[in-house]
Amino acid sequence: MEQQITVVGEGAVSAAPDVMRLNAGVEVRRAAAGEAFAAVRQAAARLAEALRAAGIEAGDVRTTELSLGPEYEAYPKIAGYRAAQGVEAVVRDLSAADRVIDTVAGVGEEARLNGVTFEVSDPGQSLAQARARAFSDATARAEQYAELAGRTLGQVVSVTEEVRSGPQPLMLAAAEAKDSVSPGRTTLSVAVRVVYAF
Template identity: 70%
Template sequence: MDITVVGEGTVLAAPDTLRLYAGVEVRRASAAESFTAARAAAARLTEVLRQEGIAAEDVRTTELSLGPEYEAYPKVTAYRAAQGVEVVVRDLARADRIIDTVAGVGEEARLNGLAFEVSDPSGPLSEARTRAFRDAAGKAAQYAGLAGRPLGRVVSVTEEIGGGPPQPLLRAATMAAEDASSINPGRQTLTVTVRLGYDFA
Protein backbone atom coordinates (compact mmCIF):
# COMPACT_ATOMS: atom_id res chain seq x y z
CA MET A 1 0.00 0.00 0.00
CA ASP A 2 1.28 3.47 -0.78
CA ILE A 3 0.20 7.08 -0.50
CA THR A 4 0.79 10.11 -2.75
CA VAL A 5 0.61 13.67 -1.45
CA VAL A 6 1.14 17.08 -3.00
CA GLY A 7 2.97 19.92 -1.29
CA GLU A 8 3.41 23.53 -2.32
CA GLY A 9 6.09 26.06 -1.47
CA THR A 10 5.93 29.73 -2.40
CA VAL A 11 8.49 32.50 -2.04
CA LEU A 12 8.53 36.16 -3.06
CA ALA A 13 11.63 37.40 -4.87
CA ALA A 14 12.47 40.93 -5.96
CA PRO A 15 12.95 41.12 -9.76
CA ASP A 16 16.26 42.59 -10.88
CA THR A 17 15.78 42.64 -14.66
CA LEU A 18 13.39 44.49 -16.94
CA ARG A 19 12.40 43.40 -20.45
CA LEU A 20 11.16 46.42 -22.37
CA TYR A 21 9.19 45.85 -25.56
CA ALA A 22 9.57 48.87 -27.82
CA GLY A 23 9.99 49.79 -31.45
CA VAL A 24 9.22 52.23 -34.22
CA GLU A 25 6.32 52.60 -36.61
CA VAL A 26 5.87 54.87 -39.64
CA ARG A 27 3.33 55.49 -42.40
CA ARG A 28 4.30 56.79 -45.82
CA ALA A 29 2.75 57.06 -49.26
CA SER A 30 4.81 54.22 -50.74
CA ALA A 31 6.07 50.93 -49.40
CA ALA A 32 9.69 51.82 -50.15
CA GLU A 33 9.45 55.16 -48.34
CA SER A 34 7.77 53.56 -45.35
CA PHE A 35 10.29 50.77 -45.06
CA THR A 36 13.26 53.12 -45.43
CA ALA A 37 11.89 55.49 -42.79
CA ALA A 38 11.22 52.64 -40.37
CA ARG A 39 14.72 51.24 -40.76
CA ALA A 40 16.19 54.70 -40.20
CA ALA A 41 14.11 55.21 -37.07
CA ALA A 42 15.10 51.75 -35.82
CA ALA A 43 18.75 52.62 -36.34
CA ARG A 44 18.29 55.78 -34.25
CA LEU A 45 16.62 53.71 -31.54
CA THR A 46 19.48 51.21 -31.51
CA GLU A 47 22.03 54.01 -31.33
CA VAL A 48 20.42 55.82 -28.38
CA LEU A 49 20.16 52.52 -26.50
CA ARG A 50 23.86 51.92 -27.16
CA GLN A 51 24.66 55.39 -25.86
CA GLU A 52 22.74 54.56 -22.69
CA GLY A 53 24.97 51.55 -22.11
CA ILE A 54 22.68 48.79 -23.32
CA ALA A 55 24.85 45.98 -24.70
CA ALA A 56 24.24 44.81 -28.27
CA GLU A 57 23.35 41.32 -27.06
CA ASP A 58 20.61 42.81 -24.87
CA VAL A 59 18.69 44.18 -27.87
CA ARG A 60 16.74 41.65 -29.94
CA THR A 61 14.56 42.31 -32.98
CA THR A 62 11.05 40.92 -32.40
CA GLU A 63 9.09 42.37 -35.31
CA LEU A 64 9.66 43.54 -38.86
CA SER A 65 6.53 44.28 -40.86
CA LEU A 66 5.40 46.21 -43.91
CA GLY A 67 1.93 46.40 -45.39
CA PRO A 68 -0.77 48.60 -46.93
CA GLU A 69 -3.55 50.41 -45.12
CA TYR A 70 -6.85 50.87 -46.89
CA GLU A 71 -9.45 53.62 -46.83
CA ALA A 72 -11.82 51.38 -48.75
CA TYR A 73 -10.40 48.27 -50.39
CA PRO A 74 -8.65 48.27 -52.80
CA LYS A 75 -7.73 51.95 -52.35
CA VAL A 76 -4.47 52.19 -50.41
CA THR A 77 -4.15 55.24 -48.17
CA ALA A 78 -0.64 54.55 -46.86
CA TYR A 79 1.94 51.89 -46.15
CA ARG A 80 2.75 51.00 -42.56
CA ALA A 81 6.19 49.73 -41.59
CA ALA A 82 7.23 48.70 -38.10
CA GLN A 83 10.23 47.25 -36.36
CA GLY A 84 10.04 46.01 -32.79
CA VAL A 85 12.77 45.24 -30.28
CA GLU A 86 13.08 43.59 -26.90
CA VAL A 87 15.49 45.45 -24.64
CA VAL A 88 16.95 43.83 -21.53
CA VAL A 89 17.64 46.38 -18.79
CA ARG A 90 19.86 44.82 -16.12
CA ASP A 91 20.00 47.87 -13.83
CA LEU A 92 16.47 48.71 -12.67
CA ALA A 93 17.66 52.03 -11.27
CA ARG A 94 18.06 53.14 -14.89
CA ALA A 95 14.73 51.79 -16.14
CA ASP A 96 12.96 55.16 -16.23
CA ARG A 97 15.85 56.77 -18.07
CA ILE A 98 15.90 54.01 -20.68
CA ILE A 99 12.15 54.33 -21.23
CA ASP A 100 12.45 58.11 -21.58
CA THR A 101 15.29 57.59 -24.04
CA VAL A 102 13.15 55.32 -26.21
CA ALA A 103 10.26 57.78 -26.14
CA GLY A 104 12.66 60.56 -27.13
CA VAL A 105 13.51 58.93 -30.45
CA GLY A 106 10.61 60.80 -32.01
CA GLU A 107 7.04 60.41 -33.15
CA GLU A 108 7.92 57.02 -34.64
CA ALA A 109 8.71 55.56 -31.21
CA ARG A 110 6.43 52.96 -29.69
CA LEU A 111 6.34 51.47 -26.18
CA ASN A 112 4.57 48.11 -26.29
CA GLY A 113 4.92 46.83 -22.75
CA LEU A 114 7.37 45.51 -20.21
CA ALA A 115 7.99 42.53 -17.96
CA PHE A 116 10.06 42.03 -14.83
CA GLU A 117 11.97 38.88 -13.98
CA VAL A 118 14.44 37.42 -11.51
CA SER A 119 17.66 36.81 -13.40
CA ASP A 120 18.86 34.01 -11.10
CA PRO A 121 15.89 32.28 -9.43
CA SER A 122 17.95 29.34 -8.13
CA GLY A 123 18.11 30.64 -4.55
CA PRO A 124 14.39 31.42 -4.16
CA LEU A 125 13.45 28.17 -5.91
CA SER A 126 15.65 26.19 -3.53
CA GLU A 127 13.77 27.69 -0.59
CA ALA A 128 10.45 27.01 -2.31
CA ARG A 129 11.44 23.34 -2.78
CA THR A 130 12.23 23.02 0.90
CA ARG A 131 8.85 24.48 1.82
CA ALA A 132 7.04 22.29 -0.68
CA PHE A 133 8.74 19.11 0.55
CA ARG A 134 7.98 19.92 4.18
CA ASP A 135 4.38 20.66 3.26
CA ALA A 136 4.00 17.31 1.49
CA ALA A 137 5.82 15.39 4.23
CA GLY A 138 3.56 16.90 6.88
CA LYS A 139 0.46 15.85 4.96
CA ALA A 140 1.83 12.33 4.48
CA ALA A 141 2.55 11.98 8.20
CA GLN A 142 -0.95 13.16 9.04
CA TYR A 143 -2.58 10.69 6.65
CA ALA A 144 -0.44 7.84 7.97
CA GLY A 145 -1.52 8.70 11.50
CA LEU A 146 -5.17 8.83 10.49
CA ALA A 147 -4.79 5.44 8.81
CA GLY A 148 -3.04 4.01 11.85
CA ARG A 149 -0.07 2.91 9.80
CA PRO A 150 3.63 3.83 10.10
CA LEU A 151 4.85 5.97 7.25
CA GLY A 152 7.50 4.33 5.09
CA ARG A 153 10.16 5.74 2.80
CA VAL A 154 9.74 8.15 -0.13
CA VAL A 155 9.52 6.12 -3.33
CA SER A 156 8.83 8.87 -5.89
CA VAL A 157 9.28 12.63 -6.28
CA THR A 158 7.97 14.83 -9.08
CA GLU A 159 8.17 18.60 -9.31
CA GLU A 160 6.40 21.46 -11.04
CA ILE A 161 7.64 25.05 -11.06
CA GLY A 162 5.41 28.03 -11.62
CA GLY A 163 5.41 31.77 -11.19
CA GLY A 164 2.87 34.49 -10.77
CA PRO A 165 2.68 38.14 -11.79
CA PRO A 166 4.71 40.65 -9.80
CA GLN A 167 3.10 41.76 -6.55
CA PRO A 168 3.42 45.29 -5.11
CA LEU A 169 6.65 45.72 -3.19
CA LEU A 170 5.98 47.03 0.31
CA ARG A 171 8.50 49.65 1.36
CA ALA A 172 8.82 52.18 4.14
CA ALA A 173 7.09 55.50 3.46
CA THR A 174 10.38 57.35 3.66
CA MET A 175 11.89 55.11 0.99
CA ALA A 176 8.90 55.58 -1.28
CA ALA A 177 9.10 59.33 -0.86
CA GLU A 178 12.74 59.36 -1.86
CA ASP A 179 12.14 57.22 -4.95
CA ALA A 180 10.95 59.28 -7.91
CA SER A 181 10.82 56.30 -10.24
CA SER A 182 7.53 55.53 -11.96
CA ILE A 183 8.61 51.92 -12.50
CA ASN A 184 7.95 49.53 -9.63
CA PRO A 185 9.10 45.93 -10.14
CA GLY A 186 7.16 44.60 -7.17
CA ARG A 187 7.97 41.07 -6.09
CA GLN A 188 7.74 37.95 -8.19
CA THR A 189 5.91 34.91 -6.83
CA LEU A 190 7.85 31.68 -7.41
CA THR A 191 6.06 28.44 -6.62
CA VAL A 192 7.22 24.84 -6.49
CA THR A 193 4.72 22.01 -6.33
CA VAL A 194 6.08 18.61 -5.36
CA ARG A 195 4.32 15.26 -5.49
CA LEU A 196 5.72 12.67 -3.08
CA GLY A 197 4.93 8.97 -3.10
CA TYR A 198 5.39 7.06 0.15
CA ASP A 199 4.98 3.43 0.99
CA PHE A 200 3.52 2.26 4.27
CA ALA A 201 5.88 0.23 6.44
Protein backbone atom coordinates (compact mmCIF):
# COMPACT_ATOMS: atom_id res chain seq x y z
CA MET A 1 0.00 0.00 0.00
CA GLU A 2 1.32 3.40 -0.94
CA GLN A 3 2.16 5.54 2.05
CA GLN A 4 0.82 9.06 2.21
CA ILE A 5 1.43 12.31 4.04
CA THR A 6 -1.32 14.84 4.72
CA VAL A 7 -0.63 18.51 5.43
CA VAL A 8 -2.74 21.62 5.78
CA GLY A 9 -1.55 24.84 4.18
CA GLU A 10 -2.87 28.28 4.93
CA GLY A 11 -2.98 31.41 2.83
CA ALA A 12 -4.33 34.88 3.49
CA VAL A 13 -4.71 38.06 1.47
CA SER A 14 -5.56 41.54 2.70
CA ALA A 15 -8.07 43.51 0.62
CA ALA A 16 -9.85 46.85 0.85
CA PRO A 17 -13.62 46.50 1.38
CA ASP A 18 -15.82 48.32 -1.11
CA VAL A 19 -19.28 47.67 0.38
CA MET A 20 -20.83 48.57 3.73
CA ARG A 21 -23.86 46.83 5.22
CA LEU A 22 -25.76 49.11 7.57
CA ASN A 23 -28.09 47.51 10.11
CA ALA A 24 -30.67 50.02 11.23
CA GLY A 25 -34.34 50.25 12.05
CA VAL A 26 -37.10 51.96 13.95
CA GLU A 27 -38.69 51.19 17.30
CA VAL A 28 -41.72 52.63 19.10
CA ARG A 29 -43.63 52.07 22.33
CA ARG A 30 -47.33 52.78 22.66
CA ALA A 31 -50.14 51.96 25.06
CA ALA A 32 -52.02 49.76 22.57
CA ALA A 33 -50.69 47.11 20.20
CA GLY A 34 -52.45 48.57 17.16
CA GLU A 35 -51.07 52.04 17.89
CA ALA A 36 -47.54 50.68 18.26
CA PHE A 37 -47.73 48.73 15.01
CA ALA A 38 -49.18 51.65 13.05
CA ALA A 39 -46.55 54.01 14.45
CA VAL A 40 -43.64 51.71 13.64
CA ARG A 41 -44.91 51.20 10.09
CA GLN A 42 -45.07 54.98 9.62
CA ALA A 43 -41.56 55.37 11.01
CA ALA A 44 -40.32 52.55 8.75
CA ALA A 45 -41.80 54.33 5.73
CA ARG A 46 -39.90 57.50 6.72
CA LEU A 47 -36.72 55.45 7.07
CA ALA A 48 -37.19 53.85 3.65
CA GLU A 49 -37.76 57.26 2.06
CA ALA A 50 -34.65 58.64 3.79
CA LEU A 51 -32.53 55.75 2.50
CA ARG A 52 -33.84 56.31 -1.05
CA ALA A 53 -33.07 60.02 -0.75
CA ALA A 54 -29.52 59.10 0.35
CA GLY A 55 -29.04 57.19 -2.90
CA ILE A 56 -29.68 53.62 -1.73
CA GLU A 57 -31.41 51.51 -4.40
CA ALA A 58 -34.61 49.70 -3.38
CA GLY A 59 -32.98 46.34 -4.17
CA ASP A 60 -30.21 47.11 -1.67
CA VAL A 61 -32.62 47.36 1.27
CA ARG A 62 -34.17 44.35 2.97
CA THR A 63 -36.29 43.91 6.08
CA THR A 64 -34.48 42.02 8.83
CA GLU A 65 -36.98 42.34 11.67
CA LEU A 66 -40.66 43.00 12.19
CA SER A 67 -41.84 42.54 15.75
CA LEU A 68 -44.66 43.52 18.08
CA GLY A 69 -44.99 42.48 21.68
CA PRO A 70 -46.07 43.52 25.16
CA GLU A 71 -43.86 45.11 27.77
CA TYR A 72 -44.71 44.34 31.36
CA GLU A 73 -44.77 46.66 34.36
CA ALA A 74 -44.93 43.62 36.62
CA TYR A 75 -46.03 40.36 35.00
CA PRO A 76 -48.82 39.86 34.03
CA LYS A 77 -49.66 43.59 34.05
CA ILE A 78 -48.88 45.06 30.61
CA ALA A 79 -47.35 48.53 30.60
CA GLY A 80 -47.50 48.97 26.82
CA TYR A 81 -46.43 47.52 23.51
CA ARG A 82 -43.14 47.66 21.67
CA ALA A 83 -42.98 47.44 17.89
CA ALA A 84 -39.82 47.36 15.81
CA GLN A 85 -38.85 47.06 12.18
CA GLY A 86 -35.24 46.51 11.17
CA VAL A 87 -33.54 46.91 7.80
CA GLU A 88 -30.20 46.12 6.24
CA ALA A 89 -29.04 48.66 3.67
CA VAL A 90 -26.15 47.97 1.30
CA VAL A 91 -24.03 51.06 0.74
CA ARG A 92 -22.03 50.57 -2.47
CA ASP A 93 -20.40 54.01 -2.44
CA LEU A 94 -18.25 54.11 0.71
CA SER A 95 -17.69 57.85 0.31
CA ALA A 96 -21.40 58.21 1.16
CA ALA A 97 -21.25 56.02 4.29
CA ASP A 98 -21.28 58.85 6.82
CA ARG A 99 -24.04 60.66 4.95
CA VAL A 100 -26.23 57.54 4.91
CA ILE A 101 -25.68 56.98 8.64
CA ASP A 102 -26.53 60.61 9.40
CA THR A 103 -29.65 60.28 7.24
CA VAL A 104 -30.85 57.31 9.31
CA ALA A 105 -30.15 59.13 12.57
CA GLY A 106 -32.16 62.07 11.24
CA VAL A 107 -35.34 60.03 10.84
CA GLY A 108 -36.33 60.86 14.41
CA GLU A 109 -36.34 59.46 17.92
CA GLU A 110 -37.64 56.14 16.63
CA ALA A 111 -34.43 55.52 14.64
CA ARG A 112 -32.02 52.80 15.73
CA LEU A 113 -28.49 52.17 14.43
CA ASN A 114 -27.41 48.60 15.15
CA GLY A 115 -23.98 48.49 13.51
CA VAL A 116 -22.10 48.23 10.24
CA THR A 117 -20.03 45.56 8.51
CA PHE A 118 -17.69 45.89 5.57
CA GLU A 119 -16.99 43.38 2.81
CA VAL A 120 -15.33 42.91 -0.54
CA SER A 121 -18.05 42.65 -3.19
CA ASP A 122 -15.97 40.53 -5.59
CA PRO A 123 -13.45 38.49 -3.57
CA GLY A 124 -12.54 36.12 -6.44
CA GLN A 125 -9.10 37.55 -7.25
CA SER A 126 -8.12 37.83 -3.59
CA LEU A 127 -9.26 34.26 -2.89
CA ALA A 128 -7.27 33.00 -5.90
CA GLN A 129 -4.14 34.59 -4.39
CA ALA A 130 -4.96 33.09 -0.99
CA ARG A 131 -5.35 29.63 -2.59
CA ALA A 132 -1.96 29.91 -4.27
CA ARG A 133 -0.37 30.89 -0.97
CA ALA A 134 -2.14 28.06 0.86
CA PHE A 135 -0.99 25.47 -1.68
CA SER A 136 2.61 26.75 -1.56
CA ASP A 137 2.46 26.59 2.24
CA ALA A 138 1.19 23.00 2.11
CA THR A 139 3.95 22.01 -0.33
CA ALA A 140 6.66 23.57 1.84
CA ARG A 141 5.38 21.75 4.91
CA ALA A 142 5.15 18.42 3.11
CA GLU A 143 8.68 18.79 1.70
CA GLN A 144 10.03 19.54 5.16
CA TYR A 145 8.34 16.49 6.67
CA ALA A 146 9.58 14.30 3.83
CA GLU A 147 13.15 15.54 4.39
CA LEU A 148 12.89 14.99 8.13
CA ALA A 149 11.66 11.44 7.49
CA GLY A 150 14.37 10.77 4.93
CA ARG A 151 11.79 10.17 2.22
CA THR A 152 11.02 11.60 -1.20
CA LEU A 153 7.78 13.51 -1.62
CA GLY A 154 5.57 11.97 -4.30
CA GLN A 155 2.68 13.18 -6.43
CA VAL A 156 -0.40 14.97 -5.08
CA VAL A 157 -3.11 12.40 -4.29
CA SER A 158 -5.91 14.79 -3.30
CA VAL A 159 -6.64 18.43 -2.52
CA THR A 160 -9.48 19.69 -0.30
CA GLU A 161 -10.15 23.40 0.14
CA GLU A 162 -11.87 25.08 3.01
CA VAL A 163 -12.55 28.80 3.07
CA ARG A 164 -11.54 29.31 6.66
CA SER A 165 -13.52 32.42 7.42
CA GLY A 166 -15.37 35.31 5.96
CA PRO A 167 -13.81 38.73 5.85
CA GLN A 168 -12.13 39.64 9.11
CA PRO A 169 -11.58 43.31 9.90
CA LEU A 170 -8.02 44.51 10.31
CA MET A 171 -7.48 48.03 11.57
CA LEU A 172 -4.84 48.91 8.99
CA ALA A 173 -6.39 51.91 7.29
CA ALA A 174 -7.33 54.96 9.29
CA ALA A 175 -10.34 57.06 8.38
CA GLU A 176 -9.81 60.49 6.93
CA ALA A 177 -10.38 63.25 9.45
CA LYS A 178 -13.74 64.19 7.93
CA ASP A 179 -15.09 60.62 8.13
CA SER A 180 -16.24 58.85 11.28
CA VAL A 181 -16.54 55.42 9.63
CA SER A 182 -13.57 53.57 8.18
CA PRO A 183 -13.67 50.24 6.34
CA GLY A 184 -10.07 49.42 7.25
CA ARG A 185 -8.91 46.26 5.47
CA THR A 186 -10.27 42.74 5.32
CA THR A 187 -8.40 39.44 5.41
CA LEU A 188 -9.62 36.60 3.20
CA SER A 189 -8.25 33.26 4.36
CA VAL A 190 -8.12 29.83 2.74
CA ALA A 191 -6.95 26.50 4.14
CA VAL A 192 -6.11 23.60 1.86
CA ARG A 193 -5.60 19.98 2.88
CA VAL A 194 -3.20 18.22 0.50
CA VAL A 195 -2.40 14.52 0.50
CA TYR A 196 0.87 13.47 -1.13
CA ALA A 197 2.26 10.07 -1.96
CA PHE A 198 5.10 9.47 0.44
